[in-house]
Amino acid sequence: MTQTSPSPDRNLLLASLSSADLALLQPDLDPVSLELKQVLESANEPITHNYFIDHGLASVVASNGNKRRIEVGLVGFEGMSGLAVVLGNDRSPNENFMQVGGDGRRISSDRLIAAMQKSPSLQRVLLNFVHSFMNQISSTALSNGTSSIEDRLARWLLMAHDRLDDDAIPLTHEFLSLMLGVRRAGVTVALNALERKGVISLTRGQILITDREGLKAGANGAYHEPDIAVA
Amino acid sequence: MTQTSPSPDRNLLLASLSSADLALLQPDLDPVSLELKQVLESANEPITHNYFIDHGLASVVASNGNKRRIEVGLVGFEGMSGLAVVLGNDRSPNENFMQVGGDGRRISSDRLIAAMQKSPSLQRVLLNFVHSFMNQISSTALSNGTSSIEDRLARWLLMAHDRLDDDAIPLTHEFLSLMLGVRRAGVTVALNALERKGVISLTRGQILITDREGLKAGANGAYHEPDIAVA
DNA sequence: AGCCATCAGTACGGTCTCGTACAAATCTCG
DNA sequence: CGAGATTTGTACGAGACCGTACTGATGGCT
Numbered sequence: 001m002t003q004t005s006p007s008p009d010r011n012l013l014l015a016s017l018s019s020a021d022l023a024l025l026q027p028d029l030d031p032v033s034l035e036l037k038q039v040l041e042s043a044n045e046p047i048t049h050n051y052f053i054d055h056g057l058a059s060v061v062a063s064n065g066n067k068r069r070i071e072v073g074l075v076g077f078e079g080m081s082g083l084a085v086v087l088g089n090d091r092s093p094n095e096n097f098m099q100v101g102g103d104g105r106r107i108s109s110d111r112l113i114a115a116m117q118k119s120p121s122l123q124r125v126l127l128n129f130v131h132s133f134m135n136q137i138s139s140t141a142l143s144n145g146t147s148s149i150e151d152r153l154a155r156w157l158l159m160a161h162d163r164l165d166d167d168a169i170p171l172t173h174e175f176l177s178l179m180l181g182v183r184r185a186g187v188t189v190a191l192n193a194l195e196r197k198g199v200i201s202l203t204r205g206q207i208l209i210t211d212r213e214g215l216k217a218g219a220n221g222a223y224h225e226p227d228i229a230v231a
Numbered sequence: 232m233t234q235t236s237p238s239p240d241r242n243l244l245l246a247s248l249s250s251a252d253l254a255l256l257q258p259d260l261d262p263v264s265l266e267l268k269q270v271l272e273s274a275n276e277p278i279t280h281n282y283f284i285d286h287g288l289a290s291v292v293a294s295n296g297n298k299r300r301i302e303v304g305l306v307g308f309e310g311m312s313g314l315a316v317v318l319g320n321d322r323s324p325n326e327n328f329m330q331v332g333g334d335g336r337r338i339s340s341d342r343l344i345a346a347m348q349k350s351p352s353l354q355r356v357l358l359n360f361v362h363s364f365m366n367q368i369s370s371t372a373l374s375n376g377t378s379s380i381e382d383r384l385a386r387w388l389l390m391a392h393d394r395l396d397d398d399a400i401p402l403t404h405e406f407l408s409l410m411l412g413v414r415r416a417g418v419t420v421a422l423n424a425l426e427r428k429g430v431i432s433l434t435r436g437q438i439l440i441t442d443r444e445g446l447k448a449g450a451n452g453a454y455h456e457p458d459i460a461v462a
Numbered sequence: 463a464g465c466c467a468t469c470a471g472t473a474c475g476g477t478c479t480c481g482t483a484c485a486a487a488t489c490t491c492g
Numbered sequence: 493c494g495a496g497a498t499t500t501g502t503a504c505g506a507g508a509c510c511g512t513a514c515t516g517a518t519g520g521c522t
Contacts, residue, residue, distance in 0.1 A: 062369040065452045068377040072369045087362035088355050094369055117351070124319050130361070131318035137368045138293040138303045138325055145375035145412040146299040148508075172469060181376040183510065188470060204469060204518055221296050379478075403499060414480065419500060435488055435499060 010054040011104065012078045013129055021115075021122040028111040034058075036101040040081040043095045049106045050082035056102020057163055059179060060137075061095045070144070070181035072137045074099070074156075076163025079129055085109045086116070086126045099179075100160075100170060143222040149182050150190040154219035156180065157200065161209050169207045194218060241285040242335065243309045244360055252346075252353040259342040265289075267332040271312040274326045280337045281313035287333020288394055290410060291368075292326045301375070301412035303368045305330070305387075307394025310360055316340045317347070317357045330410075331391075331401060374453040380413050381421040385450035387411065388431065392440050400438045425449060 009015035014022060014029075034040075034056050041047050043063060051058075053076055060073040072094065075081060084092040090109070116123040136159075143152050156179065160169050173191065177184040191207065194200045199214040200207055209215060216223055240246035245253060245260075263282070265271075271282050271289055282289075284307055291304040303325065306312060315323040321340070347354040367390075374383050387410065391400050404422065408415040422438065425431045430445040431438055440446060447454055 060369075062373040064373055064377065064455075067452070068373065070373050070376045072372045083365070084362060087358045087365075089359065089362050092362075093366055120348070127318045127358075128320065130365075131315060131320050131323075134314070134318075134361075134365050134368065135324055137365065137372055138291075141303045141368055141372035141375050142293040142295055142299065142301050142412075144372050145301045146295065174469075181373075183512095184470090185472080185512090186509065188472085192471080202470090221298070224295075405499075414482095415500090416481090416502080417479065419502085423501080433500090 010077055011052040011080075013080055013125060014052055014105070016125055018121060021119050021125070024115045024119055024122065025107060025112075028107045028115075029105040030107070031103065032106050033103045034098045034101060036098055038098045038101075040096040040098065041084075041092065041094075043093055044091055046090050047082045047085050047092070047109050050080055050085055050109055050112050051104050051106045052080045053077050053102060053104040055164075056098055056104070057100040057160060058096055059099040061097070061179075062093065063095065068181070069178065071179040072140050073133055074136070074159050074163060075133070076160075078163065079133065080126070082109060082112075083130050083133060085112060086123075086130055099175070100164065139224060144181070147220065147222045148190075149180065149186050150193055150218070151220045151222040152180055153187065153190045154194060154199075154215050155222040157194075157207065157209060158212070158215055158219065158223045161212065167209045169209070170205060171207065172205055241308055242283040242311075244311055244356060245283055245336070247356055249352060252350050252356070255346045255350055255353065256338060256343075259338045259346075260336040261338070263335060263337050265329050265333045265335055267329055269329045269332075271327040271329070272315075272323065272325075274324055275322055277321050278313045278316050278323070278340050281311055281316055281340055281343050282335050282337045283311045284308050284333060284335040286395075287329055287335070288331040288391060289327055290330040292328070292410075293324065294326065299412070300409065302410040303371050304364055305367070305390050305394060306364070307391075309394065310364065311357070313340060313343075314361050314364060316343060317354075317361055330406070331395065370455060375412070378451065378453045379421075380411065380417050381424055381449070382451045382453040383411055384418065384421045385425060385430075385446050386453040388425075388438065388440060389443070389446055389450065389454045392443065398440045400440070401436060402438065403436055 034053065040051050040058055055077065058075045058081060059071045060075065061069055062072045063069040081096045084090065116126065143155055153176070157169065173187040174184045177187045180187065191200065191202055195202050197214065197218055199211040199218055201210050265282070265284065265287050272278050274294060286308065289306045289312060290302045291306065292300055293303045294300040312327045315321065347357065374386055384407070388400065404418040405415045408418045411418065422431070422433055426433050428445065428449055430442040430449055432441050
């Protein structure tokens with residue numbers, strides 16, 4: 001599919017705003033194309049813009065000084081970048097970049113802050129997303145600590161699938177290994193195991209999800225349905 | 232030491248409030264004793280009170296359906312429980328309970344919400360804590376995914392030490408193994424290794440930190456100094 | 463069409479952690 | 493003081509994952 005919905009309410013956060021709140025943001029929202037590997041925020045650097053993703057997938061990555069890196073969360077059309085700003089801070093120790101290219105709208109962080117101060121209901125919506133994202137990070141911590149590579153991979157694929165309206169996920173094993181913090185070869189083996197179970201189908205640079213339910217069963221409880229809840 | 236500071240500004244969140252904001256909360260703050268294993272919030276249950284810890288240590292634990300459990304964060308006198316409420320939600324999928332007994336003050340969540348609505352500066356302080364706690368969870372996800380048991384244990388001990396004004400941490404290996412999501416025997420071995428390095432000293436039911444700097448070095452970068460920052 | 467860079471499959475020994483089990487040490491309480 | 497319960501030390505083989513490396517497959521580009 002990989003279609004580009006021109007629908008203005010593609011992003012779930014923006015879509016869930018009252019018309020008054022949306023009107024508040026609208027003048028400052030700029031449509032942007034989000035290229036693969038584009039950086040939405042850098043570790044410990046001031047955040048200048050917040051991005052509302054319409055299509056594509058962004059990774060939030062934590063790093064340990066210099067060597068170890070691992071993904072702690074995934075954001076797609078259900079969310080936004082720059083949560084530190086929503087929490088009143090101007091930077092975060094984590095990095096955020098596009099894992100799968102797409103598009104969205106961005107707003108200057110100053111303008112967003114001003115809008116939140118003006119509208120408690122807007123702030124409420126954004127804080128609600130912060131909460132669900134925090135839960136996603138918790139869940140990542142849990143599966144990093146207790147699940148096998150295959151289970152973590154299945155969870156990752158399901159989460160990515162939730163955030164892309166496409167059964168094909170365009171990623172290399174190498175990239176996935178960086179996200180999960182494991183060997184590239186380990187990803188290859190785990191993906192092949194999942195393919196042998198008949199739940200995905202592999203081609204170079206792409207993972208096709210063919211049996212979502214089976215994949216869930218294979219995740220051994222590492223995946224919980226709705227991180228995406230828009231309460 | 233394990234002294235009980237009667238100081239009213241022991242809790243760093245409360246201490247950092249303006250006098251007006253503190254006055255806003257004061258009438259609703261009830262001093263409470265926090266017993267070992269006391270539950271401050273249950274998974275997916277409505278949160279009725281928020282606790283500001285003065286002494287002691289609370290664990291935030293994520294769980295996976297029924298089987299797997301793991302600690303994602305630690306809270307002491309620098310923080311509070313019930314962050315979901317601060318984010319406008321009434322419950323969280325995580326559990327929160329006292330890991331080391333102590334005391335604190337609690338407030339009905341309704342009153343806290345009312346106070347936050349009245350005072351943006353109060354809300355700012357609490358949201359700032361949410362941010363630093365979110366960073367702590369990220370850091371947990373990172374070390375769960377990339378560090379050895381010994382390094383994760385060193386990180387845990389340092390974080391606990393930051394939050395207790397005592398070099399003695401009263402915990403069994405069994406308890407620690409539940410927190411880290413590993414075998415009890417694995418904790419014993421790792422603790423013994425740390426003791427052989429001369430950075431801690433073990434007695435039944437207690438871990439004494441004797442060389443904090445050495446422990447940091449031993450953590451292999453798993454520990455980052457200030458999760459405790461009160462910006 | 464053919465070259466080159468990227469990507470994927472596989473293998474090896476080594477290390478870490480697992481699950482399980484048992485015995486020694488230590489504390490509690492009658 | 494002694495019995496029972498809790499906590500800790502240690503062992504074993506099994507499995508997961510590691511770092512590394514090599515080869516073959518694929519796709520882009522000239």
